[in-house]
Amino acid sequence: MTSDTHTATTVRLTVAQAVVRFLANQWSERDGERQKLFAGCFGIFGHGNVAGIGQALLQNELADGEEHLPYVLARNEQAMVHTSVAYARQKDRLQTWACTASVGPGSTNMLTGAALATINRIPVLLLPSGTFATRVSSPVLQELELPYAADVTVNDAFRPLSRFFDRVSRPEQLPSALLGAMRVLTDPVETGAVTIALPQDVQAEAHDWPVELFAPRTWRVARPLPEAVDVEDAAAVIRSAKRPLVVAGGGVHYSGAESALQAFCEATGIPVGESQAGKGSLPHGHPQEMGAVGSTGTTAANALAAEADVVIGIGTRWSDFTTASRTAFQEGGVRFVNINVARFDAGKHAGLTVVADAREALTALTTALQGYAVDDAYRSRQAQLWAQWDTAVEGAFNPPTDVTDRLAEGLLTQGQVLGAVNELSDPRDVVLCAAGSMPGDIHKLWRVRDRKAYHVEYGYSCMGYEVPASIGIRLADESRDVFAMVGDGGYLMMPTELVTAVQERVKVVVVLVQNHGFHSIGSLSESLGSQRFGTSYRFRGESSGRLDGEVLPVDLAANARSLGAHVIEVHSLDELHQAIKEAKAWPADGGPVVIHVETDPLVHAPDSASWWDVPVSAVSDLDTTQTAYAEYVDHKATQRPLITPAGTPSDPESQS
Numbered sequence: 001m002t003s004d005t006h007t008a009t010t011v012r013l014t015v016a017q018a019v020v021r022f023l024a025n026q027w028s029e030r031d032g033e034r035q036k037l038f039a040g041c042f043g044i045f046g047h048g049n050v051a052g053i054g055q056a057l058l059q060n061e062l063a064d065g066e067e068h069l070p071y072v073l074a075r076n077e078q079a080m081v082h083t084s085v086a087y088a089r090q091k092d093r094l095q096t097w098a099c100t101a102s103v104g105p106g107s108t109n110m111l112t113g114a115a116l117a118t119i120n121r122i123p124v125l126l127l128p129s130g131t132f133a134t135r136v137s138s139p140v141l142q143e144l145e146l147p148y149a150a151d152v153t154v155n156d157a158f159r160p161l162s163r164f165f166d167r168v169s170r171p172e173q174l175p176s177a178l179l180g181a182m183r184v185l186t187d188p189v190e191t192g193a194v195t196i197a198l199p200q201d202v203q204a205e206a207h208d209w210p211v212e213l214f215a216p217r218t219w220r221v222a223r224p225l226p227e228a229v230d231v232e233d234a235a236a237v238i239r240s241a242k243r244p245l246v247v248a249g250g251g252v253h254y255s256g257a258e259s260a261l262q263a264f265c266e267a268t269g270i271p272v273g274e275s276q277a278g279k280g281s282l283p284h285g286h287p288q289e290m291g292a293v294g295s296t297g298t299t300a301a302n303a304l305a306a307e308a309d310v311v312i313g314i315g316t317r318w319s320d321f322t323t324a325s326r327t328a329f330q331e332g333g334v335r336f337v338n339i340n341v342a343r344f345d346a347g348k349h350a351g352l353t354v355v356a357d358a359r360e361a362l363t364a365l366t367t368a369l370q371g372y373a374v375d376d377a378y379r380s381r382q383a384q385l386w387a388q389w390d391t392a393v394e395g396a397f398n399p400p401t402d403v404t405d406r407l408a409e410g411l412l413t414q415g416q417v418l419g420a421v422n423e424l425s426d427p428r429d430v431v432l433c434a435a436g437s438m439p440g441d442i443h444k445l446w447r448v449r450d451r452k453a454y455h456v457e458y459g460y461s462c463m464g465y466e467v468p469a470s471i472g473i474r475l476a477d478e479s480r481d482v483f484a485m486v487g488d489g490g491y492l493m494m495p496t497e498l499v500t501a502v503q504e505r506v507k508v509v510v511v512l513v514q515n516h517g518f519h520s521i522g523s524l525s526e527s528l529g530s531q532r533f534g535t536s537y538r539f540r541g542e543s544s545g546r547l548d549g550e551v552l553p554v555d556l557a558a559n560a561r562s563l564g565a566h567v568i569e570v571h572s573l574d575e576l577h578q579a580i581k582e583a584k585a586w587p588a589d590g591g592p593v594v595i596h597v598e599t600d601p602l603v604h605a606p607d608s609a610s611w612w613d614v615p616v617s618a619v620s621d622l623d624t625t626q627t628a629y630a631e632y633v634d635h636k637a638t639q640r641p642l643i644t645p646a647g648t649p650s651d652p653e654s655q656s
């Protein structure tokens with residue numbers, strides 16, 4: 001090869017410049033729609049990325065061409081991963097962000113975000129910086145030194161949390177690292193956190209790259225079709241059912257299978273219970289919509305689950321909340337049909353597996369089930385159970401005076417707050433939540449009226465997700481308002497990104513529900529015999545020496561105001577209604593609005609008639625714990641292995 005040819009086919013860039021240029025040229029495509037795979041790059045600079053990736057992003061921004069990768073400065077590395085994940089979830093996993101962090105704590109701050117992404121199966125690209133590959137001046141600032149393993153860095157902690165991990169110690173390794181990362185990010189089965197660790201010296205090193213590396217590249221997101229025999233077997237099992245139930249999970253949403261599910265339910269009359277990620281699979285008001293199922297389920301879905309003879313899981317991981325810790329399905333011979341793009345999930349509970357995209361599998365099953373429908377008695381049971389539950393929801397949203405009269409001055413119930421936001425927001429607006437008592441209450445009570453209007457992160461249930469995630473959701477779709485429901489505990493973990501929302505003029509509405517501590521864990525603690533120990537934000541009592549003194553004088557409204565948010569403090573239901581209307585009217589580029597409302601943590605949402613397995617101390621000096629343990633033992637007795645015959649013709653003994 002002559003040197004002329006050489007310069008025509010290669011381009012000399014640093015590793016960091018090559019990363020940025022490559023990312024700017026990646027696209028995803030599904031159903032003929034193509035979009036940039038990366039909306040941009042979040043980051044916080046320090047040593048390790050300021051002169052490598054930082055220089056590359058600056059150079060890219062100044063060039064401002066087709067190959068642009070917009071940079072956004074965040075405030076906390078964990079938060080920027082949350083923002084990216086929320087963005088990707090709102091985009092049905094077809095688009096995400098890259099996140100760059102400095103050496104050491106900047107990078108390890110992203111670990112919690114990585115776990116959240118991988119558990120929820122949401123794509124995000126993490127670019128932690130590493131200490132020198134050459135180790136010329138080790139140990140450098142923020143470097144981990146392990147006497148027994150010289151090649152380990154703190155970034156190895158990303159390995160168990162990532163669906164793909166590579167460390168680029170030499171420029172030659174970069175192309176395969178990048179291609180591997182894109183493959184996993186755009187694979188509906190494998191996707192999650194993807195990590196490419198970039199040592200700081202390698203980032204700044206120059207290399208001659210083949211120009212083809214930077215050609216626009218489109219990653220088609222697959223819709224795997226079901227095997228015909230699996231559809232036949234599934235249809236045969238469903239045809240044998242008198243009381244079938246669908247459990248819809250996040251896979252229904254990510255596949256965009258809502259209409260296919262609706263057609264399936266309308267043809268067969270099969271009702272639907274929804275996991276947290278699957279909530280909103282059918283719109284509120286649909287006759288087969290039974291709402292949430294499991295530990296935080298509706299009494300309607302849970303009654304049907306207890307009686308179901310065939311349970312059809314669609315895109316669900318079968319988490320303990322969904323199965324009520326394996327107590328939700330009580331029918332002796334209950335069988336499972338598991339439709340899932342991931343064979344890993346399809347194989348759970350010894351179910352009959354249909355490994356396929358949810359939309360494709362549902363369409364095939366609807367055809368295969370032609371002529372089958374549940375009987376009228378089962379339909380009217382659905383209607384009757386739903387009517388009972390809906391009355392309970394009304395009671396939570398508009399509590400009777402014997403509840404409200406007992407509230408202290410200025411306090412509302414959490415149900416009143418949720419009801420007001422649900423009723424006064426637009427049907428397309430997004431409700432967002434992650435941890436505390438609200439995810440459960442929202443799962444039960446919220447009336448979802450649009451497929452992308454419900455966003456509760458309950459795979460990792462990470463306190464602090466809410467404020468950063470609200471930015472991601474809004475950036476993903478500016479035609480919707482986002483209402484982030486956050487407790488005082490969750491808010492205190494990560495209010496920082498309000499500053500990022502101010503900087504980017506992103507309109508998000510944060511409803512900050514102040515109840516001075518952990519309503520959720522306080523109630524859990526009480527029910528488990530631990531007397532709400534250590535769950536209230538209070539002074540240490542002078543005589544008791546315990547955290548049972550006066551409520552702490554924290555002013556979270558002032559805190560939010562100090563970060564640049566527009567804050568509305570409410571002390572009555574009328575004021576809350578006004579505040580929501582004011583937030584709705586707030587300009588699209590007006591930055592964050594925080595509605596501060598105080599609630600009584602001792603008023604609970606309607607009961608799910610369900611259970612969640614949290615072990616209680618088997619021996620104890622405390623009467624409360626002993627009583628709770630006796631109840632725990634009773635509940636344990638209702639737990640079932642859920643290992644039932646699959647029911648394929650190849651398993652003839654299962655046909656009885």
Ligand SMILES: Cc1ncc(C[n+]2csc(CCOP(=O)(O)OP(=O)(O)O)c2C)c(N)n1
Pocket residue numbers: 435436437438460461462463464486487488489490491493515517518519520521
């Ligand atoms: C990062 C993180 N730490 C701890 C927990 C465990 N946890 C779950 S809910 C909760 C309390 C939440 O308090 P708050 O946000 O005020 O909501 P509330 O329970 O009062 O509704 C805790 C500590 C968690 N989910 N996430």
Ligand SMILES: [Mg+2]
Pocket residue numbers: 436487488489513514515516517518519
């Ligand atoms: Mg609280």
